[in-house]
Amino acid sequence: MASLKTFQHRGSRVPIRRSGNTTISIKQYESSRKYTGLWKAERLVGVALVFMLPSAFCFQSKEFEMATAFVSTLHTYWGCESMCKDYVRSSVVGKVLPIVARSLNITVSLATLFGLYKLIYNDCGIVNMIKKFWVLGNFVPQNQE
Helix, strand or coil, X not given: CCEEEEEEECCEEEEEEEECCEECCCCCCHHHCHHHHHHHHHHHHHHHHHXXXXXHHHCXXXXXXXXXXXXXXXXXXXXXXXXXHHHCCHHHHCCHHHHHHHHHHHHHHHHHHHHXXXXXXXXXXXXXXXXXXXXXHCCCCCCCC
């Protein structure tokens, strides 16, 4: 008769079914550990954006806008990278398209970051640009009769 016992390994509980002298074990791959730090960094960046975006309007400085631009571009890059890994797999679309998609993601992210930095240093900045768009959105033309 097979019994179901709980096996505890590094804080996680995994049920293991024993049948006679045979024990089924779960192989843990080494590569899964390296993504834990990346996952924590992605969550930290997401939480930081919640506070950084409104703070950019309160504390207007070029340095703070650069930090906000970097964090938001990094957040967007990681999101697009995970979409490329999930949906543009080499087993589904071939070997060339995933390389092209990831290269395009890096190129677009770097171009976005450099464009935002140029907007911050050579123009009015991100926050003032958003404020100018808000002013344009509030424009109501007079009725011409």
